[in-house]
Amino acid sequence: xxxxxxxxxxxxxxxxxxxxxxxxxxxxxxxxxxxxxxxxxxxxxxxxxxxxxxxxxxxxxxxxxxxxxxxxxxxxxxxxxxxxxxxxxxxxxxxxxxxxxxxxxxxxxxxxxxxxxxxxxxxxxxxxxxxxxxxxxxxxxxxxxxxxxxxxxxxxxxxxxxxxxxxxxxxxxxxxxxxxxxxxxxxxxxxxxxxxxxxxxxxxxxxxxxxxxxxxxxxxxxxxxxxxxxxxxxxxxxxxxxxxxxxxxxxxxxxxxxxxxxxxxxxxxxxxxxxxxxxxxxxxxxxxxxxxxxxxxxxxxxxxxxxxxxxxxxxxxxx
Amino acid sequence: xxxxxxxxxxxxxxxxxxxxxxxxxxxxxxxxxxxxxxxxxxxxxxxxxxxxxxxxxxxxxxxxxxxxxxxxxxxxxxxxxxxxxxxxxxxxxxxxxxxxxxxxxxxxxxxxxxxxxxxxxxxxxxxxxxxxxxxxxxxxxxxxxxxxxxxxxxxxxxxxxxxxxxxxxxxxxxxxxxxxxxxxxxxxxxxxxxxxxxxxxxxxxxxxxxxxxxxxxxxxxxxxxxxxxxxxxxxxxxxxxxxxxxxxxxxxxxxxxxxxxxxxxxxxxxxxxxxxxxxxxxxxxxxxxxxxxxxxxxxxxxxxxxxxxxxxxxxxxxxxxxxxxxxxxxxx
Amino acid sequence: xxxxxxxxxxxxxxxxxxxxxxxxxxxxxxxxxxxxxxxxxxxxxxxxxxxxxxxxxxxxxxxxxxxxxxxxxxxxxxxxxxxxxxxxxxxxxxxxxxxxxxxxxxxxxxxxxxxxxxxxxxxxxxxxxxxxxxxxxxxxxxxxxxxxxxxxxxxxxxxxxxxxxxxxxxxxxxxxxxxxxxxxxxxxxxxxxxxxxxxxxxxxxxxxxxxxxxxxxxxxxxxxxxxxxxxxxxxxxxxxxxxxxxxxxxxxxxxxxxxxxxxxxxxxxxxxxxxxxxxxxxxxxxxxxxx
Numbered sequence: 001x002x003x004x005x006x007x008x009x010x011x012x013x014x015x016x017x018x019x020x021x022x023x024x025x026x027x028x029x030x031x032x033x034x035x036x037x038x039x040x041x042x043x044x045x046x047x048x049x050x051x052x053x054x055x056x057x058x059x060x061x062x063x064x065x066x067x068x069x070x071x072x073x074x075x076x077x078x079x080x081x082x083x084x085x086x087x088x089x090x091x092x093x094x095x096x097x098x099x100x101x102x103x104x105x106x107x108x109x110x111x112x113x114x115x116x117x118x119x120x121x122x123x124x125x126x127x128x129x130x131x132x133x134x135x136x137x138x139x140x141x142x143x144x145x146x147x148x149x150x151x152x153x154x155x156x157x158x159x160x161x162x163x164x165x166x167x168x169x170x171x172x173x174x175x176x177x178x179x180x181x182x183x184x185x186x187x188x189x190x191x192x193x194x195x196x197x198x199x200x201x202x203x204x205x206x207x208x209x210x211x212x213x214x215x216x217x218x219x220x221x222x223x224x225x226x227x228x229x230x231x232x233x234x235x236x237x238x239x240x241x242x243x244x245x246x247x248x249x250x251x252x253x254x255x256x257x258x259x260x261x262x263x264x265x266x267x268x269x270x271x272x273x274x275x276x277x278x279x280x281x282x283x284x285x286x287x288x289x290x291x292x293x294x295x296x297x298x299x300x301x302x303x304x305x306x307x308x309x310x311x312x313x314x315x316x317x318x319x
Numbered sequence: 320x321x322x323x324x325x326x327x328x329x330x331x332x333x334x335x336x337x338x339x340x341x342x343x344x345x346x347x348x349x350x351x352x353x354x355x356x357x358x359x360x361x362x363x364x365x366x367x368x369x370x371x372x373x374x375x376x377x378x379x380x381x382x383x384x385x386x387x388x389x390x391x392x393x394x395x396x397x398x399x400x401x402x403x404x405x406x407x408x409x410x411x412x413x414x415x416x417x418x419x420x421x422x423x424x425x426x427x428x429x430x431x432x433x434x435x436x437x438x439x440x441x442x443x444x445x446x447x448x449x450x451x452x453x454x455x456x457x458x459x460x461x462x463x464x465x466x467x468x469x470x471x472x473x474x475x476x477x478x479x480x481x482x483x484x485x486x487x488x489x490x491x492x493x494x495x496x497x498x499x500x501x502x503x504x505x506x507x508x509x510x511x512x513x514x515x516x517x518x519x520x521x522x523x524x525x526x527x528x529x530x531x532x533x534x535x536x537x538x539x540x541x542x543x544x545x546x547x548x549x550x551x552x553x554x555x556x557x558x559x560x561x562x563x564x565x566x567x568x569x570x571x572x573x574x575x576x577x578x579x580x581x582x583x584x585x586x587x588x589x590x591x592x593x594x595x596x597x598x599x600x601x602x603x604x605x606x607x608x609x610x611x612x613x614x615x616x617x618x619x620x621x622x623x624x625x626x627x628x629x630x631x632x633x634x635x636x637x638x639x640x641x642x643x644x645x646x647x648x649x650x651x
Numbered sequence: 652x653x654x655x656x657x658x659x660x661x662x663x664x665x666x667x668x669x670x671x672x673x674x675x676x677x678x679x680x681x682x683x684x685x686x687x688x689x690x691x692x693x694x695x696x697x698x699x700x701x702x703x704x705x706x707x708x709x710x711x712x713x714x715x716x717x718x719x720x721x722x723x724x725x726x727x728x729x730x731x732x733x734x735x736x737x738x739x740x741x742x743x744x745x746x747x748x749x750x751x752x753x754x755x756x757x758x759x760x761x762x763x764x765x766x767x768x769x770x771x772x773x774x775x776x777x778x779x780x781x782x783x784x785x786x787x788x789x790x791x792x793x794x795x796x797x798x799x800x801x802x803x804x805x806x807x808x809x810x811x812x813x814x815x816x817x818x819x820x821x822x823x824x825x826x827x828x829x830x831x832x833x834x835x836x837x838x839x840x841x842x843x844x845x846x847x848x849x850x851x852x853x854x855x856x857x858x859x860x861x862x863x864x865x866x867x868x869x870x871x872x873x874x875x876x877x878x879x880x881x882x883x884x885x886x887x888x889x890x891x892x893x894x895x896x897x898x899x900x901x902x903x904x905x906x907x908x909x910x911x912x913x914x915x916x917x918x919x920x921x922x923x924x925x926x927x928x929x930x931x932x933x934x935x936x937x938x939x940x941x942x
Contacts, residue, residue, distance in 0.1 A: 083841035
């Protein structure tokens, strides 16, 4: 049984301009100890998906099953045990820590809210955790603004892990950091995964980070998963034209001054194109693509894609 | 060798609180793309603002020179500088939403530049605005010209900014992290566009970025900055194939890339320990606190950029010594 | 972990704000004045142990005429200086109590509306609008006239007409703060609503509330004075407003009887507004950085 399974999840928002279909029929599973990468561009719904899984946003329909229990049906008050087991690490280390609280307070509060340990036990756990994420004990009495971005992200990681979760959703955890700091944080996340036996849903727009971090990769476009495969398969043989475009769009010294792989803008999730969502930008679209939305179908063992022409794209990209 | 289009030499920018750029020098030839790479705090954006003479009031360029087409920009009186800005040197920024005026249509904003610098009538300026939007590959330019910035996507806004920047056919375009706020497929389009405009309009391009991939794909030459100083200067492809400065080497090793066979199950990424904040107050080389090969002599004074072979400069005496020893060994 | 971490020492936010405030000479002058007024108010029973409403002197003594009554006496022979000293108590008590009550109501309603949003927000915004579209001073007069004009009822009345300002402000702050990641994180950690509202969000919304509160104290003092001037003040307590009101008939001949308490009101209100401005500058780092 997978740790987390999401089935046909929809999260829609009402906006003045109509219904915004941020997540529009997503299914996925995460096994215990697995690191699943979720890649996509802004507006594809990857963040909303992460927040819906954690019930920070309520889904419109669909099921989220965690360790055999349907989380969507739980009332807000009954979510407590789930909150202890599923946590989130945020992108912006500047806005994700309360500027008016010391690090000690930020890390102790989750324990006291969940009634874990007495004062001394909490103190011990907080001290162990802050050292575990590579910060000195003296940081406990300081405020978030006294730290650099990378150091704050360490605090964010400590806060997510202090309750001892099984699943951690990392929402672009290194995107706001400088390159020389990104590796430090990625390595820390890997160490944490090993030490605490974590499962990750790793959300990022950066394929190269996903490549390093994920066992399995989901590619999202406008609220849907368009391709899903083990990392190695995806890089070697992407089936969906969007995945190919994403891979080729990564700036790469071996493609000196090559033209952009695809044109056009991402459509608004308030106005999703009919048929295949990607067809207006797709280099291989045909008439069927404008009419019928392709389903996510298995094309090779463990490799699914939602494209009418997926079979025809067997040639690996030039990269 | 003819004089370069832009020649920055010994540039030092001081604030009351510190010296974010020190002793920086690089040159940009006609039609060339030079990338300035560094992380936040490296002083790369301040350098761009200094070239435009748009530094905040409290800043002072205390020494050095910025020569553009043979003229010293730092000595130019403000009214003349205003004629250089926009007409000869243009600049685009990272966040196209905040650099466009939200209450004016795209067309009005482009036309304003044309009326100011070229003295076009409003009708001619509008016609030219539509042509410019077409040039930067905005679909339906005659419709978009009347749109307000918030109606456009991020990529379209950046195109509109580029249209404004190239409106007067500048000789030099400074692009400060032009694609950092954009999605990867849109980023590819915008970089492609900038490079095409560079060729078609015969501009030189100064590309300020933190992304070494962009450098490798689009730049001719690259200046790596660390904590306000030049660390390494080289041909872009050379730099990526064979980085010399310990900082550049560390950066390349630390960045997960698609072609590299790096996976978390196979081992950790190489890290550069610490952060750029450690350069503060360092009397010697700013990279010393994070450097794996620092010698005691590195701590005494900041190393200058020295030529190791034609077109290749590094500011790292230990590396320099090693390379020279190697070269001598090969020569023997 | 082998990573060397140094933490750059930086001044703390509140420390920086305090220093900015202390460097502002206008703010220091205004604070000094208010400290003086407060001290006088506290010490009133020591300075003038007698009831300030009792007739102790010859009527219409001009200031300086009799050193025993340095600010003169009014038409009933009451000591103006004693009135001024005792009046400061009423002004400050009502100003501060009304502010505290109004801010409390405003914070609770504004925070509830801004944090929960949706229908709760719609309903509470309607309520705020009802209060804000009614002319506030007229409402205050009606409220005080219905109840007996006493210090308590005046305080409650002023609080009832000032809370909507705070409620709107707090609601706006909460609406933007609730979208911040640290609030999302708090929800994700299973914190209850009360904890999120009062411990996570409210401390971040405090700076504008503090600034507005100082201005509200000033306007509460003005409202109390206006009420007393119109004879709707507490008849058993002397206040600056009632001193002006009682002596308005003799304004042409013995103008000092209205001028003295008038100046006291003006200076106090001015000081409070100056402090509000200075707090605004001190608590808004972007603004003070540009100076």
